[in-house]
Amino acid sequence: MSDSEEESQERQLKVAVVGDGACGKTSLATRFAQEAFGKQYKQTIGLDFFLKRITLPGNLNVTLQVWDIGGQTIGGKMLDKYIYGAQGVLLVYDITNYQSFENLEDWFGMVKKVNEESDVQPVVYLVGNKIDLEHMRTVKVDKHQRFCQENGLISHFVSAKTGDSVFLCFQRVAADILGVKLNKAEIEQSQRIVRAELVDYPQDEGPVREESNQSKICSLQ
Numbered sequence: 001m002s003d004s005e006e007e008s009q010e011r012q013l014k015v016a017v018v019g020d021g022a023c024g025k026t027s028l029a030t031r032f033a034q035e036a037f038g039k040q041y042k043q044t045i046g047l048d049f050f051l052k053r054i055t056l057p058g059n060l061n062v063t064l065q066v067w068d069i070g071g072q073t074i075g076g077k078m079l080d081k082y083i084y085g086a087q088g089v090l091l092v093y094d095i096t097n098y099q100s101f102e103n104l105e106d107w108f109g110m111v112k113k114v115n116e117e118s119d120v121q122p123v124v125y126l127v128g129n130k131i132d133l134e135h136m137r138t139v140k141v142d143k144h145q146r147f148c149q150e151n152g153l154i155s156h157f158v159s160a161k162t163g164d165s166v167f168l169c170f171q172r173v174a175a176d177i178l179g180v181k182l183n184k185a186e187i188e189q190s191q192r193i194v195r196a197e198l199v200d201y202p203q204d205e206g207p208v209r210e211e212s213n214q215s216k217i218c219s220l221q
């Protein structure tokens with residue numbers, strides 16, 4: 001294959017998103033791929049796919065295939081087939097739902113089983129979702145960190161609702177899979193993409209305190 005043919009072949013990465021029903025997997029995929037969020041819960045039956053093209057440092061174009069796996073598939077016959085071949089796995093739970101955190105043992109067990117015989121192991125992230133509901137948190141941060149340390153997982157906290165850290169999370173997965181390092185500026189840039197829509201202070205004036213739209217915007221932070 002010539003160099004130019006190789007260059008034109010876009011890299012596709014499979015990222016499987018697993019976790020209990022209603023923890024926010026579809027919402028994360030939708031936020032990442034379509035920059036949208038819906039309040040209404042619609043259960044995923046089986047699985048859904050999302051595709052999103054991103055550019056990593058070094059002008060590396062990558063298409064992420066996000067496999068949004070329905071929470072009800074745990075214990076089902078198809079789950080191992082859905083997870084098989086994923087280079088990245090997001091183990092998602094809802095920080096306001098302790099059970100969804102506890103059940104990650106089972107989800108992670110399934111991921112390990114599927115990859116038992118494989119030489120290459122997927123990059124696995126522990127993702128605490130719904131951080132906009134911090135006041136309702138039932139899973140302590142140190143529990144989350146311990147689970148990461150004990151199992152060699154990478155930690156992330158996100159909100160599909162506000163978009164907080166969602167793009168960064170997927171971007172990091174892609175970068176980790178490909179062994180690309182993101183520097184501080186790139187990480188900040190990714191965070192800014194999400195926040196730019198929410199915060200729009202007038203130049204040189206700093207945050208406005210009172211009644212205007214700004215206070216509504218601040219409450220999203």
Ligand SMILES: Nc1nc2c(ncn2[C@@H]2O[C@H](COP(=O)(O)OP(=O)(O)OP(=O)(O)O)[C@@H](O)[C@H]2O)c(=O)[nH]1
Nearest residue numbers: 021022023024025026027039041044071130160161
């Ligand atoms: N406040 C808040 N609500 C969220 C967030 N993410 C998802 N939700 C809500 O949680 C509910 C479930 O979200 P889904 O994305 O459908 O959950 P899921 O994990 O895909 O569920 P299954 O399809 O059953 O596996 C919906 O009502 C979402 O609007 C979040 O970050 N913050």
